[in-house]
Amino acid sequence: MQEIEKIKKRFEDEILTVMASEIKELEIKYLGRKGMIAVFFQEIKNVPEGKKRKFGQDVNELKAYIEEIIKARLEEIKSQENLKSLEKDKIDVTMTGLRLSNGAPNIITQTIREVEDIFVSMGFDVMTGPEIESDYYNFEALNIPEYHPARDMQDTFYLAQKMLLRTQTSPIQIRTMETYKPPIRMIATGRCFRRDAADSSHFPIFHQIEGLVVDKKVSFANLKGTLSEFAKRMFGKNSRIRFSPSYFPFVEPGAETAISCVMCGGKGCPVCKYSGWLEMGGSGMVHPNVLRNVSIEPEEYQGFAFGWGIERIAMVKYEIPDIRMFYQNDLRFLRQFK
Numbered sequence: 045m046q047e048i049e050k051i052k053k054r055f056e057d058e059i060l061t062v063m064a065s066e067i068k069e070l071e072i073k074y075l076g077r078k079g080m081i082a083v084f085f086q087e088i089k090n091v092p093e094g095k096k097r098k099f100g101q102d103v104n105e106l107k108a109y110i111e112e113i114i115k116a117r118l119e120e121i122k123s124q125e126n127l128k129s130l131e132k133d134k135i136d137v138t139m140t141g142l143r144l145s146n147g148a149p150n151i152i153t154q155t156i157r158e159v160e161d162i163f164v165s166m167g168f169d170v171m172t173g174p175e176i177e178s179d180y181y182n183f184e185a186l187n188i189p190e191y192h193p194a195r196d197m198q199d200t201f202y203l204a205q206k207m208l209l210r211t212q213t214s215p216i217q218i219r220t221m222e223t224y225k226p227p228i229r230m231i232a233t234g235r236c237f238r239r240d241a242a243d244s245s246h247f248p249i250f251h252q253i254e255g256l257v258v259d260k261k262v263s264f265a266n267l268k269g270t271l272s273e274f275a276k277r278m279f280g281k282n283s284r285i286r287f288s289p290s291y292f293p294f295v296e297p298g299a300e301t302a303i304s305c306v307m308c309g310g311k312g313c314p315v316c317k318y319s320g321w322l323e324m325g326g327s328g329m330v331h332p333n334v335l336r337n338v339s340i341e342p343e344e345y346q347g348f349a350f351g352w353g354i355e356r357i358a359m360v361k362y363e364i365p366d367i368r369m370f371y372q373n374d375l376r377f378l379r380q381f382k
């Protein structure tokens with residue numbers, strides 16, 4: 045009996061000083077198959093008859109006691125470790141964070157969206173088409189046969205099998221007229237390519253916005269009204285449109301379109317070279333041959349079309365002096381339009 049008391053005391057001392065890593069050892073020492081408790085059980089047979097029962101009870105109690113203490117100690121160690129790791133992983137919420145700068149759509153994308161919004165509000169559909177086009181859609185169907193000198197102005201990058209990088213978004217007009225019956229009211233925006241040497245107003249890659257309306261009784265007056273409204277909403281309510289006769293194979297009559305100078309309002313300044321006007325792109329009434337190419341009867345339907353450069357629109361609106369700036373990826377330039 046005294047021995048049991050002694051073992052209990054010894055265990056109580058040891059459990060207090062034991063390291064976390066030694067707990068398992070301690071458990072084996074007392075509760076293992078050859079541990080101290082097991083030795084007591086073996087001793088039962090040597091205990092005098094009258095005391096056997098009490099001895100057995102005491103040993104069982106000691107075993108339960110040791111088991112309970114070890115379990116409690118293990119739990120205590122575990123929660124201390126949790127605390128330690130919490131301490132270690134502590135986050136200082138007052139520390140200055142890493143500031144991530146937000147991106148924004150490129151100025152070209154912004155301009156395209158702005159243009160699209162204006163035309164959509166006027167009832168136009170937005171159409172798209174492939175950047176790799178066939179010679180037929182880019183030239184032939186637009187009344188520019190193979191021998192035509194107008195091809196010189198739109199020299200491009202040719203691929204195999206009469207495919208090429210489109211020089212204009214006009215092929216989308218052809219594709220739309222092939223697919224849908226009049227009345228048609230559409231714009232097309234997208235990237236175009238020409239074999240142009242880069243200078244302040246030319247770049248081998250650029251973007252266009254083109255419009256096409258085909259219906260009965262469509263006149264040049266409708267073209268003027270549409271572009272005037274667009275110019276007012278894009279460049280300010282005092283903007284005016286000027287048409288001057290010009291030649292494009294896919295329109296007849298054709299006109300160069302200009303807007304009143306956004307800098308001087310038409311009085312004349314260095315930006316407009318003292319003319320009071322800024323040229324924006326071509327326009328005109330759709331050539332009967334183009335309508336015939338897509339099986340629309342020119343006696344019954346007429347159409348008007350126009351094509352302006354997106355970069356040109358952005359340059360005029362935001363006073364950007366050089367088209368190459370759009371493609372230099374200089375963050376100092378791009379950040380101005382966030």
Ligand SMILES: [Zn+2]
Nearest residue numbers: 305308313316
């Ligand atoms: Zn001016």
